[in-house]
Amino acid sequence: xxxxxxxxxxxxxxxxxxxxxxxxxxxxxxxxxxxxxxxxxxxxxxxxxxxxxxxxxxxxxxxxxxxxxxxxxxxxxxxxxxxxxxxxxxxxxxxxxxxxxxxxxxxxxxxxxxxxxxxxxxxxxxxxxxxxxxxxxxxxxxxxxxxxxxxxxxxxxxxxxxxxxxxxxxxxxxxxxxxxxxxxxxxxxxxxxxxxxxxxxxxxxxxxxxxxxxxxxxxxxxxxxxxxxxxxxxxxxxxxxxxxxxxxxxxxxxxxxxxxxxxxxxxxxxxxxxxxxxxxxxxxxxxxxxxxxxxxxxxxxxxxxxxxxxx
Numbered sequence: 001x002x003x004x005x006x007x008x009x010x011x012x013x014x015x016x017x018x019x020x021x022x023x024x025x026x027x028x029x030x031x032x033x034x035x036x037x038x039x040x041x042x043x044x045x046x047x048x049x050x051x052x053x054x055x056x057x058x059x060x061x062x063x064x065x066x067x068x069x070x071x072x073x074x075x076x077x078x079x080x081x082x083x084x085x086x087x088x089x090x091x092x093x094x095x096x097x098x099x100x101x102x103x104x105x106x107x108x109x110x111x112x113x114x115x116x117x118x119x120x121x122x123x124x125x126x127x128x129x130x131x132x133x134x135x136x137x138x139x140x141x142x143x144x145x146x147x148x149x150x151x152x153x154x155x156x157x158x159x160x161x162x163x164x165x166x167x168x169x170x171x172x173x174x175x176x177x178x179x180x181x182x183x184x185x186x187x188x189x190x191x192x193x194x195x196x197x198x199x200x201x202x203x204x205x206x207x208x209x210x211x212x213x214x215x216x217x218x219x220x221x222x223x224x225x226x227x228x229x230x231x232x233x234x235x236x237x238x239x240x241x242x243x244x245x246x247x248x249x250x251x252x253x254x255x256x257x258x259x260x261x262x263x264x265x266x267x268x269x270x271x272x273x274x275x276x277x278x279x280x281x282x283x284x285x286x287x288x289x290x291x292x293x294x295x296x297x298x299x300x301x302x303x304x305x306x307x308x309x310x311x
Contacts, residue, residue, distance in 0.1 A: 002264075002266055002267060003084040003085070003260075003263070003264045003265045003266060003267070004081065004082070004083050004084055004265070004267045004268075004269060004306075005083055005084065005085045005086065005087060005260050005265045005267070005268050005269070006073075006083040006085075006086045006087075006096070006099055006269050006271055007086070007087050007088065007089075007092070007096075007268055007269070007270050007271070007277050007281070008069055008086070008087070008088035008089070008092035008093075008095035008096050008099070008270075008271055008272050008277075009065070009069065009088070009089060009091075009092050009270065009272045009273060009274050009276055009277055010065070010088065010089040010090035010091040010092045010251075011058065011061055011062060011065065011090060011091050011196075012274075012276070013065060013272065013273040013274035013276055014055055014056070014061055014064060014065050014068075014273055015273055015274070016048075016049065016050065016051055016052075016055065017048070017049055018048055018064075018065070018068040018272075018273040018294075019033070019048055019049075019067065019068030019069075019071045019072060019273070020048070020049050021295045021296035021297070022071045022072055022074075022075045022295075022296050023045070023049075023071060024296070025075070025296045026071075026074065026075040026078065026296070028071075028074035028075060028077070028078065029071035029072070029074050029075050030071075031074070032067060032070050032071040032074055032105060033045055033048075033067060033071060035105060035106055035109070036063060036066075036067040036105075036109045039106050039109050039110055040063060040109060040110065040113055042060075044063075044064065044067050047060060047064050048064050048067065048068055057120070057193075058116040058117070058119055058120040058193055058194075059113060059116040059117040059120055060113070060116070061116060062091050062112040062113060062115060062116035063109045063112050063113045063116070065091060065272065065273060066091065066094055066095055066098075066105075066108060066109055066112050067109060068272060068273055069092070069095045069271060069272030069273070070095060070098055070099075070105055070108075072271050072272050072293055072294070073095070073098075073099055073271050073272075075296060075299060076269075076271060076293055076299065076302075079299060079302055079303065081269070081302070081306070082222075083099070083100075083222055083269075084222060084264075084265065085222055085223050085224065085225060085232070085260055085263070085265060086099045086100050086222060086223075086224045086225075087224055087225040087227075087256050087257075087260070088224075088227075089156075089227070089251060089253050089276075089277060090156075090196075090197070090227065090246070090251050091112060091115075092272070092277075093224070093226070093227055093243070093246060094108050094111065094112050094243075095108075095271070095272065096224045097220075097224065097239065099271075100220040100221050100222045100223070100224055101218055101219075101220060101221045102217055102218055102219075102220045102224075102236060102239060103215060103216075103217065103218070104216070104218075107215045107216065111208075111211055111212065111215060114208070114211045115204075115208055115211070115247070118203075118204040118207050118208055118211075118247075119194060119196060119201060119204045119247065120193055120194065121204075122194065122200065122201050122203050122204035123194050123195055123200050123201070125193070125194075126169070127168065127169065127195075127200075128151075128166070128167060128168055128169065128172075128194055128195025128198065128200050129166075129167075129169050129172050129173075129189055129190070129192065129195060130155060130164055130165065130166040130172070130189070130190045130192050130195060130196065131164070131165050131166075131172055131175070131176050131187060131188060131189045131190060132162065132163075132164050132186070132187070132188055132190055133162070133163045133164070133165060133176075133179050133184050133186075133187050134161060134162055134184060134185045134186040134187070135161050135183070135184050135185030135186065136161065136163070136179060136182060136183060136184045136185075137161075138154075138157060138163060140179075140182055140183075141154060141163050141165065141179060142154060144175055144178050144179055144182060145165060145175055148171045148174050148175055148178070149171065150167065150168050150170060150171035150174075151167040151168045151171055151195075151198060151199060151200055152165055152166070152167035152168065152171035152172050152174070152175045152198075153165065153166055153167055153197075153198045153199060153250070154166075154250050155195075155196060155197035155198055155250060155251065156197060156250070156251045156253060157250065157251065157252050157253055157254045157255060158253050158254060158280050159253070159254050159257075159279075159280040159281075159283040159284050160254065160283055160284065161185075161283075162280070162283070164190070164197075166195040166196060166197055166198035166200075167195050167198045167200065168195070168200070172189070172195075173189075175187075176188070176189065196247075197246075197247070197248065197249060197250060197251055198248060199248050200248070201247050201248040202247075202248045204247050204248070205244045205245065205246075205247040205248045206244075208243070208244055208247055209240075209244050212240050212243060212244065217236040217239055217240065218236065219236060220233075220234070220236065225256045225259060225260060226238075226242045226246075226256075227242075227246050227249075227250075227251040227252060227253070227256065228242055228245050228246050228249045228250065228251070228252065229242070229252070230252040230255035230256040230258075230259050231259065232259070232263070253277075253280060254280070254284055257280070257281055257284045257285070258284065258285075261284075261285055261288065265288075266288055266289060267288065267289040267290075267291070267306065268281050268288060268289070268290045268291070269291045269292075269293060270290070270291070270292045270293065270294075271293050272293075272294070273294060274294065275292045275294065278290045278291075278292045289305075289306075291305055291306070
C-alpha cells in the first residue's frame with residue numbers, strides 16, 4: 001500500500017514572496033500569517049513579501065520560513081491529502097511537528113525565533129564556518145575530518161555525494177584543502193552566519209532547553225523522523241531532547257529518507273519555499289514520486305499527479 005511523507009525545508013530556502021500566492025487565495029493561509037504577526041509583534045507579510053534585510057538574518061529567517069511553510073500546508077490540507085509520516089531538515093523539523101500536531105503553530109513560531117537568535121549569538125562572528133563537499137563518500141569525509149586538530153564535524157548528510165561540514169575556521173579550511181586532494185568534485189565555503197550543527201552550538205542547545213520548557217507538547221497524529229537519529233519517533237517524551245540535540249548535531253537527511261523508503265514510503269511531498277529537498281530525494285532514489293508545493297498553482301493538478309495514492 002502506498003505511503004505519503006510530507007517533508008519540510010530548512011534555512012536557506014527563503015526568498016522574497018514566499019507564501020504570497022497562498023496568502024492571496026486561502027483564508028487558512030492568511031490566518032497563519034496573522035497568528036505569526038501577532039505572536040512575534042512584527043509584520044510577517046512585510047518580512048516575507050517585500051525586499052528587506054531582515055529576511056536573511058537568522059532570528060527572522062527561521063520564523064519567516066516556518067510561517068510560509070505552514071501557510072502552504074494549510075492550503076494543501078484543503079485538498080484532503082494526509083501524510084503517513086513527516087520530516088523536516090533542521091528548522092523544517094518544527095514545521096513537521098506542527099504538521100503532526102505535536103506543537104501548536106503559535107508556540108512553534110516563537111520557539112524558532114528564539115532558536116534563530118540563540119544560534120546567531122552562540123559563536124562570535126568570524127569564529128566558525130561551514131563548507132559543502134561534493135562527490136565523495138560519507139566515510140571519506142568523516143575520516144578526513146577526524147584527522148584534523150580542532151573542531152570540524154559533519155553537519156548535514158544531504159544525499160549521496162553531498163555533505164556539509166561545520167566548525168572552526170582553520171580546521172574547516174584545512175578539511176576543504178584535504179578533501180579536494182582526496183578527490184572531491186567541489187569543496188566550497190558557504191556564506192553562513194555561524195557553524196550550525198556543530199558542537200560549537202552546544203551553548204545554543206542548552207539555552208533552547210529553557211525556551212522549550214514553556215512549550216506544550218501534544219500527542220502526535222502521525223510519527224516523524226528525527227534529524228539526529230534518522231529513526232521514527234512516536235512518543236512526545238522524546239521530542240524535546242531531540243530538538244535540543246539537533247542544534248549542535250548532524251542532520252541525517254539522507255538516512256532519514258532511506259528509513260522512510262524502507263518503511264514503505266513511495267511518495268514525498270515537499271511543502272514550503274524552494275525545491276532543495278526534492279532534489280536531494282531524487283538523488284537518493286530516483287524511482288520514488290517527488291512533488292514540490294511552493295506556489296498555489298502547484299495544488300491544481302496535485303490529485304492527478306498522485307493518481308491512486310489518495311483514493
